Amino acid sequence: xxxxxxxxxxxxxxxxxxxxxxxxxxxxxxxxxxxxxxxxxxxxxxxxxxxxxxxxxxxxxxxxx
Numbered sequence: 001x002x003x004x005x006x007x008x009x010x011x012x013x014x015x016x017x018x019x020x021x022x023x024x025x026x027x028x029x030x031x032x033x034x035x036x037x038x039x040x041x042x043x044x045x046x047x048x049x050x051x052x053x054x055x056x057x058x059x060x061x062x063x064x065x
Contacts (some may be wrong), residue, residue, distance in 0.1 A: 007057035014050025017043045 020043045024032045036043075 005057065005061055007054040007061065010050045010054035010057065012050075014047050014054060017047035017050060021047060 020036065021040065024036050024040050024043070029037050
């Protein structure tokens with residue numbers, strides 16, 4: 001596993017954060033709870049960051065091949 005080239009861990013973080021965002025958005029406080037509602041901005045940040053980093057690393061990996 002090459003940490004400089006791999007994009008899968010960041011993609012997984014992005015997907016998990018996106019799922020948490022969807023639970024909070026669609027379910028609201030009654031389903032997700034108050035703590036997940038409070039964590040919504042952090043889920044959004046991790047989702048965007050995870051997808052961005054994985055996209056950059058995936059593009060860089062494909063350009064070298």
